[in-house]
Amino acid sequence: MNSIKTLALVFIAFLLPLQILIAQPVTLRADPKETTQKFAAAMFYIENFYVDSTESAKLVENAIIHTLKELDPHSAYISKEELNEANEPLEGSFDGIGVTFQLSKDTILVIAPVPGGPSEKLGIQAGDKIIKINGEDAFGSKVNNKYVMDRLRGKKGTTVDVSIYRRGRSELIDYAIVRDKIPLNSIDATFMVDSNIGYIKLNRFAKTTMEEMYNSMIQLNKSGMKSLILDLRGNSGGFLGTAVELSDEFLPEGKLIVYTEGLSSPRQDYNATKTGSFEQGKLVILINEGSASASEIVAGAVQDWDRGVVIGRRSFGKGLVQRPFNLPDGSVIRLTAARYYTPTGRSIQRPYDDGTESYFQDIMNRFKNGEFVHADSIHFPDSLKFLTPGKRVVYGGGGIMPDIFVPWDSTQITDYYSNLIRKGVFNRYSLDYVDDNRSKIKSTYPQFNDFKTSFVVDQQMMDEFIELAGKEEVEFVEAQFATSEQFIRYQLKALIARNIWGMNEYYEVVADVDDTLLKAVEVIKKDKSYSEVIKPKK
Secondary structure, three states: OHHHHHHHHHHOOOOOOOOOOOOOOOOOOOOHHHHHHHHHHHHHHHHHHOOOOOOHHHHHHHHHHHHHHHHOOOOEEEOHHHHHHHHHHHHOEEEEOOEEEEEEOOEEEEEEEOOOOHHHHHOOOOOOEEEEEOOEEOEOOOOOHHHHHHHHOOOOOOEEEEEEEOOOOOOOEEEEEEOEEEEOOOEEEEEEOOOOEEEEEEOOEOOOHHHHHHHHHHHHHHOOOOEEEEEOOOOOOEOHHHHHHHHHOOOOOOOEEEEEEEOOEEEEEEEOOOOOOOOOOOEEEEEOOOOOOHHHHHHHHHHHOOOOEEEEOOOOOOOEEEEEEEOOOOOEEEEEEEEEEOOOOOOOOOOOOOOHHHHHHHHHHHHHOOOOOOHHHOOOOHHHEEEOOOOOEEEOOOOOOOOEEOOOOOOOOOHHHHHHHHOOHHHHHHHHHHHHHHHHHHHHOOOHHHHHHHOOOOHHHHHHHHHHHHHOOOOOOHHHHHHHHHHHHHHHHHHHHHHHOOHHHHHHHHHHHOHHHHHHHHHHHOHHHHHHHHOOOO
16 A cells, blocks of 8 residues: 555656647537636626625636636646746756755755856855755755755846855855856666666756757767667656757658647648768667656657667557637646547547546546566557557557566566655665765765766665665564565665765666566567567467
8 A cells, every 4th residue: 555655756746738629629609709708707797796805816816726627637827927937847957056955853964056056166065954045044844855845946137145164174164156157957777777878867848958968969979879779757848849859860851750630730741851870770768657648659669660669568558639718817828739649540648538537537547556576567449559660560549558568577666665755765865875975985986987886885884774764654564674685775875976976877777677678688688589570470
């Protein structure tokens, strides 16, 4: 049961909007003038004759919100106040001081300054603790993520004063930090899995994504990459245009990537150009139930043209595209205006006839029904079957079904392991360990590769970890610990690497126990396995 609760936390709120839109077809339209007048009349009567005072603006806002909910799960209203925050992940930047932080014991701990950002330029270091912000104590129970964001983010060019505690210094260090544009990276990791296989972990499709992709591809090509693994697991989407550009990197000129069509949106085709940088070489796309919209466009195009192999678990199933419309008060509605279709003509949008709540509950239902573990739990009707040019079978109507299914490893993810995550024990221990041992680790392992090869989470560390878990009310269950021990050790090592070097190094460490990634490497190395997926035997 705890595993289900943990999954629920993982899957909550992970869909980002697309750039264009797709609408549920309507066969009959009311007179727009009559409808507008009816609503205006209702508001007039409420404002002038209702027994108590009302907030007209709030009533209208709620009416819009509930109307959009009746249309489809992805049409949405965004208030003027929420607009900047909603756009940040796709714009690729925000204004702030430029640090990655975590809350440790009600204190703001700097994990790392953003390279080139205002904090790094002033000399703020990983491991520093922000004790005061603008002269006010910034620790204790009042401190949460919102508290930090509200005080450290702000308009570019404005100044925030912080006082920092640094280990080895008896007094606080004062900094006046001038806020600046801080990049939000689309790519979490870029590295060589071996001498021939490159790996890129992409977390969103934003305005800056393709520039980051070009830089990653240059880095991998210089390292001798011949095959590529593109990891789109958990990538909930972003801009349609970015998805098209990325797909273009893999497909020859003229190939259809995706097309959109809606009742009021004529069909629009998006085709590959001659600019592709990786049209040859083995390609594997990794997906799971958190891969949605733009991720599904890329995976669908690669699959439909037999360009590469898709590995993992069935994707989310969002084939609707949203278009933003500005309202008079500065708020925005992102309205579904079209569906998108993969090159074979399949729509991967799953049904939402039973309402929004049921729609988003589908992921949990997949888990409960065993789909995460058994591929034969997934059923597509024959009417949604399509054939690629290479004669492999693909399906529409419910996400992208991978060519090779890799189950969720339920054998090692015990309730004990889930509770450790839920209680934040991994983060707490790794933060404290790095805080106490940062200099020692850096001197013993000057380069990350030294750390990756030689660092071991020893028994003393495990004993300390288990003791901390007990203090956090995670009851020790010996049998479950034995089952999850390998995952626990790798997770701790990866988090320590992240806290010293960065997210890229985190993924390099966990690659050794990532079943889906290991399967991708296996398929790439076996020519027969790869080619049999691309061109199945008739």
